[in-house]
Amino acid sequence: MAGCELDSLEETLETHLPEAELREVKRILFGKKLDLPACAVDAASERNFELKGYKFEATQEQLRPPRKVRVGLVQNHIVLPTDAPVLDQINAMHSRIGEIVEVAAMCGVNIVCFQETWTMPFAFCTREKEPWTEFAESAEDGNTTHFFSEHECYEQHSTLWNTAVVISNSGNMLGKTRKNHIPRIGDFNESTYYMEGNTGHTVFQTQFGRIAVNICYGRHHPLNWFMYSMNGAEIIFNPSATVGALSEPMWAIEARNAAIANHCFTCAINRVGTEHFKSEFTSGDGKKAHHDFGHFYGSSYVAAPDGSRSPGLSRTRDGLLVVELDLNMNRQISDKWSFKMTGRYAEYAEELSAAVRHDFKPNIVKE
Numbered sequence: 001m002a003g004c005e006l007d008s009l010e011e012t013l014e015t016h017l018p019e020a021e022l023r024e025v026k027r028i029l030f031g032k033k034l035d036l037p038a039c040a041v042d043a044a045s046e047r048n049f050e051l052k053g054y055k056f057e058a059t060q061e062q063l064r065p066p067r068k069v070r071v072g073l074v075q076n077h078i079v080l081p082t083d084a085p086v087l088d089q090i091n092a093m094h095s096r097i098g099e100i101v102e103v104a105a106m107c108g109v110n111i112v113c114f115q116e117t118w119t120m121p122f123a124f125c126t127r128e129k130e131p132w133t134e135f136a137e138s139a140e141d142g143n144t145t146h147f148f149s150e151h152e153c154y155e156q157h158s159t160l161w162n163t164a165v166v167i168s169n170s171g172n173m174l175g176k177t178r179k180n181h182i183p184r185i186g187d188f189n190e191s192t193y194y195m196e197g198n199t200g201h202t203v204f205q206t207q208f209g210r211i212a213v214n215i216c217y218g219r220h221h222p223l224n225w226f227m228y229s230m231n232g233a234e235i236i237f238n239p240s241a242t243v244g245a246l247s248e249p250m251w252a253i254e255a256r257n258a259a260i261a262n263h264c265f266t267c268a269i270n271r272v273g274t275e276h277f278k279s280e281f282t283s284g285d286g287k288k289a290h291h292d293f294g295h296f297y298g299s300s301y302v303a304a305p306d307g308s309r310s311p312g313l314s315r316t317r318d319g320l321l322v323v324e325l326d327l328n329m330n331r332q333i334s335d336k337w338s339f340k341m342t343g344r345y346a347e348y349a350e351e352l353s354a355a356v357r358h359d360f361k362p363n364i365v366k367e
């Protein structure tokens, strides 16, 4: 344990379960370990972050060759204190992420995704505008877009949004997608800072499959995952920032359930650490004013459409989770369970259109 925080649920199982039972628990819960190159393991240890590798194998088919893809999920602390100059904080995050992404490249990762608003502290608890709005950048032309890869940022325009920028392996910006659901819970005062997204449920065709980004709070909305899947997403990333006291019991379930329900892979990523802010703020719950949001518990993981998942990264350390997926599993599970084929979408659409009307009368039979 680091301080009073549990390091990881999986380590707790390892420490306390008898060997035979642990084997069964791992078989039921997790994919298989993936061997990673020694140079990557050494670099991760020198750079002080956790590196884990897992794989999900699909059945060998007669006509379709395997569609193997490696994804890399990055979770990290902020580097500098939250009162350091804005540009120093951004540059420090760029260089930390740079050293983790170099290791992802050593591991043959094809698609890398970072945590929500990874260039900044999660300062939206404070409700102060300055200096936090200064972290917003142009999605097309900001420093961070020029930096590299597929990532998630705070977008500046005349309107501000919480935006994921997707950069292709050609180096070109493929597009952007904005956070659809803005939380109104606890200290997540994000509605003070940016608007609900208006980019719908965009899916990006990459050389390594069709990907989508369901940003943080969107993971509580099954229809949000569903719409990305309806548009053909094969892997849905969920870059997040969430704290233990609020959401940890839900964390292991939501992305996993979405992978099952939508015949796709899902990748849930959460930041780590406790971020301190100079001015204290209240949570509107009658409790004393405080300077931090609580502990961001990491635990990033990948879930597969057959219901299995990778173990989570640590609850306390920076980390890179490398997972090899065979996208053929999506089709195989879809052929087996046929959720997409058996879904009564036309009926749902009709009933939903009625349910959102102001004169909607719920269909309840009474005696």
Ligand SMILES: NC(=O)NCCC(=O)O
Pocket (backbone or CB within 6 Å): 116, 182, 183, 188, 215, 216, 217, 218, 240, 241, 242, 243, 246, 247
């Ligand atoms: N960043 C964000 O949307 N957090 C909301 C809390 C949660 O979804 O657990």
